[in-house]
Amino acid sequence: MTIKEVSIDQILPIRQQVMWPDKSIDFVRVPEDENGIHFGLFVEENLISVVSVFIHGQEAQFRKFATLEQFQGKGYGSRLLEYIFDFLEGKKVTRIWCNARTSKAGFYQKFGMVETEVIFQKEGMAYVEMERYC
Numbered sequence: 001m002t003i004k005e006v007s008i009d010q011i012l013p014i015r016q017q018v019m020w021p022d023k024s025i026d027f028v029r030v031p032e033d034e035n036g037i038h039f040g041l042f043v044e045e046n047l048i049s050v051v052s053v054f055i056h057g058q059e060a061q062f063r064k065f066a067t068l069e070q071f072q073g074k075g076y077g078s079r080l081l082e083y084i085f086d087f088l089e090g091k092k093v094t095r096i097w098c099n100a101r102t103s104k105a106g107f108y109q110k111f112g113m114v115e116t117e118v119i120f121q122k123e124g125m126a127y128v129e130m131e132r133y134c
């Protein structure tokens with residue numbers, strides 16, 4: 001297993017397949033992608049889990065966290081998340097946050113993230129903003 005920085009073009013197919021399988025690759029792009037740092041977890045040279053990180057001053061948001069379905073529930077996503085938290089703490093970031101699918105809030109709580117009062121719906125999906133202070 002290896003975790004490393006990858007290009008946005010490597011990320012997009014997994015993002016689309018896992019998060020929005022009924023939409024196009026262009027749908028899963030976000031304008032900020034050009035300024036993001038994209039990380040991928042490889043198993044035997046195959047990219048299976050991805051996440052993108054956006055640093056704004058002392059705050060960092062992570063977005064579009066996805067593991068290929070057949071590899072979910074095996075601990076890979078947790079390894080990738082731990083890796084980016086270490087990376088961000090090394091960058092002297094003081095607050096890490098994300099807009100979590102509400103169904104995934106329990107997962108992020110295991111990493112010390114807490115739900116804020118910001119909740120919203122987008123594209124028929126319920127979200128809650130979660131944060132962790134470093």
Ligand SMILES: CC(C)(COP(=O)(O)OP(=O)(O)OC[C@H]1O[C@@H](n2cnc3c(N)ncnc32)[C@H](O)[C@@H]1OP(=O)(O)O)[C@@H](O)C(=O)NCCC(=O)NCCS
Nearest residue numbers: 018065066067072073074075076077078100101104106107
């Ligand atoms: C969210 C997501 C990225 C997590 O990736 P993952 O690789 O499945 O993550 P993990 O395997 O580390 O953890 C998933 C679950 O498996 C459990 N698990 C099973 N075996 C495990 C093991 N050996 N080691 C660690 N965790 C294990 C974890 O506890 C976790 O349980 P929980 O969901 O009840 O909290 C993945 O489920 C996904 O891509 N979902 C669809 C897209 C999505 O919802 N993205 C997030 C938007 S906020």
